[in-house]
Amino acid sequence: MAIDVLVVGGGGREHALAWKLKQSPRVGKLYVAPGNAGTANLAENVPIGVMEFEKLAAFAREKKVGLTIPGPDDAFVGGIVDVFKSHGLRVWGPTREAAQIEGSKAFAKQLMHETKIPTAEFGVFTTPHTALAHVRARGVPIVIKASGLALGKGVYVCRTVAEAEQAIQEIMVDRAHKGAGDEIVIEEYLDGPEISIHALTDGSAHILFPPSQDHKPALDGDQGKNTGGMGTIAPVPWVTTEMMAGIDSQVVAPTFEALEKRGTLFQGLLFPGLKVTLEGPKVLEYNARFGDPETQVYMRLLKTDVLDLFEASVDGTLDTVGRSIEWNRGFAVNVVIASGGYPDAYKTGFPVSGIMEAEQDEHVVVFHAGTKKENGILVTSGGRVLGVSAIGGTLKQALDRAYAAVDKIHFEGMHFRRDIGARSLS
Ligand SMILES: Nc1ncnc2c1ncn2[C@@H]1O[C@H](COP(=O)(O)OP(=O)(O)O)[C@@H](O)[C@H]1O
Ligand SMILES: [Mg+2]
Incomplete structure (x- = not known):
């Protein structure tokens, strides 16, 4: 039976989740609150803010939403899951208590220290x-x-x-x-390349997604200020199966055990950010939600119906469902196009052109982040504006497709990194 789904958030991550959910034969009506111009094309945008938990819950109850999927960190840390549960609503993700692992770096470091999880x-x-x-x-x-x-x-x-x-x-x-x-x-200070690990859990079993890599600094060659993320690749070709097994046994599994020992049930997505140092992988921080822009590449690679995964995580059936998860072969990349000046002050309201041309390549999907429609015209409305994603049999092919698509897109002041994934090509 189909269920209606509400995604909470308005960035590239939420567009990618909605894009994938839309493909599920079991998803009925799809709502995104507040969404962006991209989600408006495939779902119904609901003008309620991410932190307006009571309003969101009232909406979910009124529309008989069968599952709510929040995206952003501040929603989880602020207790959106607790509020929904208190209203008897079905919701995915960690409670406020569980999300402390992201909401307090001091707490996270203490937990890693006590559990002997490799970290700075x-x-x-x-x-x-x-x-x-x-x-x-x-x-x-x-x-x-x-x-x-x-x-x-x-x-x-x-x-x-x-x-x-x-x-x-x-x-x-x-x-x-x-x-x-x-x-x-x-x-x-830790030296070495960074990777993103995504572990989906139902509170007992967990599954690891393929490794991905974001590029945090604003400019090519990792120059400039840190941003929310300027582009991702997945999988990361030089991260071996053995390395992933080590990360599972030394980082992911002990983290869940440590939380359980404290009496904290963690359901949802645990996303440790790691540095691969000469001494091995070390944890930089934990996030308690999907990464943005990691989600954009994961949704391009995932073959399994993503609703199955969310429901298994909520219902405690990941042990069986997780075993049959399937990923497309090859690579996915996502190049972020940002407003001029981002991550510092930037202007918005510039018309965006070329998305249809970019998506003429069937391997390309453009995810919106900071966009809105103004008098029927697509304009910029945020720091990170678009994520141009592409898949390919090789990393090089995926990157070539993504950059060819990026070159068709235009808005005043746009900037993006030319070297996403470049270090992993050799
Ligand atoms: N110990 C460290 N050594 C080197 N670089 C670090 C270290 N901790 C963080 N960084 C850099 O800063 C970025 C942001 O740090 P992180 O702990 O992930 O915080 P947040 O994502 O909450 O801003 C990391 O992606 C990494 O590039
Ligand atoms: Mg981080």
């Missing part, structure tokens, strides 16, 4: 004075992080003591990230 050495500080003393004792490079959610802007990789002092000033004294910076984590 660290200290937790609540005053600028003790934080500064630690930086001076440790020296640079060093990494300073606001413990709470900070829109992906709370991490400072510091190469000089002056930079570190500035970071502590911004986070703790100027309160640039408000309460998220009341506690800070200062950690050892």
Whole structure:
């Protein structure tokens, strides 16, 4: 029997989830709240904000929505799942308590420390004075992080003591990230390429998605400021099956065990960000939801009906359903096109052209992130505007297709990285 589904969020991740859900023969009506111009093409956008949990729950009840799938971190950390459950509504993802593993980096580091999960050495500080003393004792490079959610802007990789002092000033004294910076984590700098791991769980069994890789800095060659993510590839060709097995046994499984020991049931998606160092993979942080733009490549690769996976995660049947998960062969990539100036201040409202031309290649799907329709015209409305995804038999083929499609798209000031996946080609 078909069920109606509500996706909560309005970014590229939610467009990709809606795009894949739309292909399920078991999905009836599909709603996205608040959605974007891309989701409007395949679902009904609902003008309710991501953090308006009671309004969203009332909508889900009124429309007899059979499953709600929230996307964004702040929704989970804010307790959207708890609110839906308190209304007796079926909802996917971690509770507020379980999402603390993302919502508090201090909590996450403590859990990793106690569980001996490989991660950077660290200290937790609540005053600028003790934080500064630690930086001076440790020296640079060093990494300073606001413990709470900070829109992906709370991490400072510091190469000089002056930079570190500035970071502590911004986070703790100027309160640039408000309460998220009341506690800070200062950690050892780790060198090496980054990978994203996605583990779907029902609270008992879990399955690993193929490894993916995001590119955080704004500019080619990993230059410029960190962003929400400028592009992804999956799978990552140099991540071996053995490496994935090691990550499962040394990171993913022990994390779930440690949460269980604390009496915390984690259902949903655990996404550890890792650095592959000379000493092996080490955890940078945990996210308690799908990555954006990782989701865009996963949805292009996934063969299995994604509703089956969400329902198995909610119903506790992942043990059997997970075993039959199927992925398309080959590679998927997603190149993010951002507004000029992003991740700093940027202007919006510029008309976007060329998406239809880009999608003329059947291997290409353009996911919207910061877009909206204004008087019938598609215009930019956010920092990350589009994700141009492509699949291919080889990574090179997928990248060539994606970049050929990117070149057909235009809006004033647009910028994107030319080197997504380039390091994995050799
Ligand atoms: N210990 C570290 N060593 C080197 N780089 C780091 C370290 N911690 C974080 N980074 C860099 O900063 C980025 C953001 O850090 P992360 O902990 O993932 O926070 P968030 O995603 O919440 O902003 C990472 O993707 C990585 O590039
Ligand atoms: Mg991160």
